[in-house]
Amino acid sequence: MPSLDDFAAGKLADLERQSLRRSLVPTTRTDSIWVEREGRRLLSFSCNDYLGLTQHPELKAAAVEAIERHGVGAGASRLVTGDHPLYADLEVRIARMKGTAAACVFGSGYLANTGVAQALLGRDDLILIDELAHSSLWTGARLSRAQVHAFRHNDTAHVETLLGEHRSDYKYTLIITESVFSMDGDRAPLDELGTLANRSSAWLMADDAHDLDMTTPRPNVPLRIGTMSKALGGYGGFLAASQPVIDLMRNRARTMIYSTGLPPSVLASTLAALDLIEREPNLTAAPLAKARAFTRLTNLPEAQSAIVPVVVGEAQAALDASRLLEDEGFLVVAIRPPTVPEGTARLRLTFSAAHPDAEVERLARVVREKILKH
């Protein structure tokens, strides 16, 4: 038997051989798009800070004021003494934004995704999940103990087939997808999935983590996951849904119930973010416009969201491409399996409202000439 340390070292050596070993790189974000890492100043196209709100003075001021008034931590889980009154304000605002009756804030998007399915389903139930759904959605599906079947990415015909084959064997059925896919930037066919779900008495859950179209109501999607950690610039996750579903979460979602409440400052800065977005509704359109300028200049398929993948194939090729961009002053982190399927390692670019157009154009030129080579 190898020792625990030999076991871990062996696993790491395997990853190294496949160019799949990962390591943390300390990174200081000096504003919403510029970062410092390993002694270099780089323009980041890898942050999910789509609206530049992580560094916004109004959000900072709201957080600082909340820290001064309420301290740095919640002190307990929400059902004990951690339910600061700012939670209720925030949940009302989130529900209003999403067009649902209610919302429940979780400690993170990951915790929301791992908590919701388990609160709703059990062994007698069925989950159909898009094969490219985020790791947290997969974890949530598995934790629920329901029977889980993956459907081919965005393939509604496959969903229909699976419903036909399996729906009648199970009591409740949940269909899980992302409205904007985090590694591909494409959008799910939510209308078609909603129709299929309704026709089969199934429920549709969509993770809107990367969807900047935050205010469009979607009556066909009764379960809407979101995060406060990306466009909203802070931290935390949520489910927006009907009042009974939200009340059930407060009783059954273990990842909410058994985890300490968020620091009040995080709730306050998210409220400030929502104020800002309400005041400046055009802000949320800017990242898509930048992404579209990039895809136009590189002849890539037109961006559907603020995320643009440049798939290069092998893990080492993605690392090399990332290094090449770093030499040009850009930070674009390589995304490798298991985050994306084998053979589809890529650069994943995220566009922010704060990116200067000239830099988007320079990046496009470098990607076109040195990575896509046309």
Ligand SMILES: Cc1ncc(COP(=O)(O)O)c(C=O)c1O
């Ligand atoms: C699609 C998707 N869902 C959920 C999460 C997790 O959200 P959070 O970072 O708030 O935990 C992420 C990102 O990390 C994501 O990309």
